Amino acid sequence: MAEIQIDNLLKSFGAFTAVSDVNITVKDGEFVFLLGPSGCGKTTTLRMIAGLEMPSGGKIAIAGRDVTYLRPRYRNVGMVFQDYGLYRHMTVFGNIAYPLEVRRLDRATIAEKVNAVARTMQITDALNRKPDQLSAGQLQRVAIARMLVRDADVFLMDEPMSHLDAQLRGQMRAELRHIQKQVGVTTIFVTHDQLEAMTMADRIIVMKDGQMLQFATPREIFERPATEFVASFVGEPQMNVFDVTLTQSDRGMVAATPDFAIALDQDWVRRNHLADRAGQIVRLGIRPEHIAIQAGVDAGHPIAATLYSFEPTGAENLYVLRCGTVEVTTRTSTTDTAHLGKDHGTPLAAHIDQNWIYLFDKQTGHTIAQAAASRTDEEEA
Numbered sequence: 156m157a158e159i160q161i162d163n164l165l166k167s168f169g170a171f172t173a174v175s176d177v178n179i180t181v182k183d184g185e186f187v188f189l190l191g192p193s194g195c196g197k198t199t200t201l202r203m204i205a206g207l208e209m210p211s212g213g214k215i216a217i218a219g220r221d222v223t224y225l226r227p228r229y230r231n232v233g234m235v236f237q238d239y240g241l242y243r244h245m246t247v248f249g250n251i252a253y254p255l256e257v258r259r260l261d262r263a264t265i266a267e268k269v270n271a272v273a274r275t276m277q278i279t280d281a282l283n284r285k286p287d288q289l290s291a292g293q294l295q296r297v298a299i300a301r302m303l304v305r306d307a308d309v310f311l312m313d314e315p316m317s318h319l320d321a322q323l324r325g326q327m328r329a330e331l332r333h334i335q336k337q338v339g340v341t342t343i344f345v346t347h348d349q350l351e352a353m354t355m356a357d358r359i360i361v362m363k364d365g366q367m368l369q370f371a372t373p374r375e376i377f378e379r380p381a382t383e384f385v386a387s388f389v390g391e392p393q394m395n396v397f398d399v400t401l402t403q404s405d406r407g408m409v410a411a412t413p414d415f416a417i418a419l420d421q422d423w424v425r426r427n428h429l430a431d432r433a434g435q436i437v438r439l440g441i442r443p444e445h446i447a448i449q450a451g452v453d454a455g456h457p458i459a460a461t462l463y464s465f466e467p468t469g470a471e472n473l474y475v476l477r478c479g480t481v482e483v484t485t486r487t488s489t490t491d492t493a494h495l496g497k498d499h500g501t502p503l504a505a506h507i508d509q510n511w512i513y514l515f516d517k518q519t520g521h522t523i524a525q526a527a528a529s530r531t532d533e534e535e536a
């Protein structure tokens with residue numbers, strides 16, 4: 156059982172800074188995800204926590220003990236590598252037993268522990284086989300079993316599901332989350348897959364270019380993103396984001412493009428001090444589920460659009476619309492849109508839910524105004 160405390164972690168490779176200003180406290184038993192695009196520094200951060208890479212600066216403490224420059228074997232950390240790192244010449248039993256043999260446990264205890272994790276990971280039948288004889292899904296289970304078999308203070312997992320097909324990944328998400336909560340060991344899981352992080356994490360750290368952009372619960376990351384990058388990285392299909400000019404009109408402040416203007420809630424405009432930004436170009440964000448579409452253009456103040464492409468996913472319908480120079484994707488239930496045309500060029504009207512509009516600074520990418528309907532964790536609790 157252990158808390159992980161990381162202060163001002165820094166890693167440079169020559170003149171290149173791979174990781175900087177990482178500051179996190181992972182609570183005892185927490186399942187934390189490090190999420191970001193390829194090359195953003197996730198593996199480097201994990202390897203520093205494991206002791207496989209020496210930091211260029213900063214401090215790492217596990218269970219209150221400074222381990223920054225401690226060798227891996229003195230950290231009591233279990234790890235699953237992206238390529239699993241199994242020994243080909245050893246059986247599955249031998250691979251799982253290995254970390255226990257290194258610690259010189261007696262044979263009976265080793266066999267008991269290996270059999271127990273093999274049952275948990277449902278690989279009992281494979282214990283006498285070698286890695287070459289296993290499927291991708293079994294290999295991954297063996298790698299996880301080898302991590303679980305030790306009474307480690309901390310588990311670290313680097314994209315463990317990247318070799319699995321979509322269906323297996325879906326199963327493993329639920330299973331791994333269940334196992335993590337059952338064993339209760341503080342775990343950091345690295346992934347570039349937002350769905351994995353959103354569905355499994357207690358909290359998510361979003362990284363980009365070696366820096367942390369946000370550290371919060373999945374719901375808060377999704378509803379109250381700190382930057383445009385975070386907003387666009389989570390959610391599928393992506394949030395629509397486009398340039399607007401904040402303009403004072405006789406109806407109060409609107410967000411205008413050359414082709415249409417979106418009325419803003421004037422209370423929200425006041426609360427976020429948007430009058431100070433009158434005349435500025437900012438980025439407006441709206442998720443696909445918060446744009447409704449209809450056939451006519453006469454109700455309320457909808458936006459005139461033409462259908463660019465229709466993408467039925469089975470459970471729901473995606474409509475990609477052209478609204479003048481702006482392209483937006485909308486996501487609707489199949490029943491709501493059953494009566495609408497589906498051909499390229501079909502004229503439609505789009506209606507943006509003003510309670511779910513986000514604004515981002517065009518230069519810094521920082522969120523200027525969170526959606527009026529979004530809630531913080533404190534409000535949710």
Ligand SMILES: Nc1ncnc2c1ncn2[C@@H]1O[C@H](COP(=O)(O)OP(=O)(O)O)[C@@H](O)[C@H]1O
Nearest residue numbers: 168171173191192193194195196197198199200
């Ligand atoms: N040993 C190394 N030497 C030089 N550059 C490295 C080394 N390891 C990683 N990098 C660079 O650091 C950045 C972060 O890498 P990595 O942590 O592997 O990213 P991620 O796991 O998020 O894909 C990348 O630009 C990568 O090329």
Ligand SMILES: [Mg+2]
Nearest residue numbers: 194197198199
């Ligand atoms: Mg990596």
